[in-house]
Amino acid sequence: MAEEDENQEDKEEGAEGEAAEGEAKSGFGKKKILMIAVPVVLLLVVGAGLYFTGMLDSLLGAKTESGETAGEDAHPAEHGAESAKDEHGEGGEHGGSAGGVFLEIPTMIVNLESDDGTPRYLRLTVQLELENPSDREAVEAVTPRVVDQFQTYLRELRVRDLRGSAGIYRLQMELLSRVNQAAAPTKIKDVLFQEILIQ
16 A cells, blocks of 8 residues: 555656656747747848838849949049049039039928927928939929928927837928929929927
8 A cells, every 4th residue: 555655656756747847848949939039030120120211222232213233323422522622623514513402491390289288399401302403493483382381291290200210201201292292393302301300
């Protein structure tokens, strides 16, 4: 009888030991899965962030609209910089600036909607990058229409709409869309922020 009790206890201890080993193995398996899954998810998040900010194209050397890779545009800037140093490089078509033509829009101050009802303001100064220098006069002629489009959109914004780089990027893309509508058929290449102040 005593032997049966000891055998029964040994079996119970053996079962408990096997269960403990199984738990330890499954715990190790979970850790192993986490050690693999976390870096994979992190790489996906970083890749998505680079894709949505547009930096992935420049890192991979993607082709631009003109057919050149993103890294090849350094030569024209150097060429224009060299021409600007000598006597005859201050303008004209050959020795002028390598960038685009820029047009500053007057500073705008608008009310923003806030969650708690306190008055909040946005002060915004932007410059428009034109594709063709000859479009400058056409865009200057419709500047009041552009300012109206901007003001109408900006007054609808809430403070939380402008949080983070994603909010600023959405603002930039929306302003670019609106300025191209207002200045059509003239094409605006980019909207560049000079000042963004939220109070």
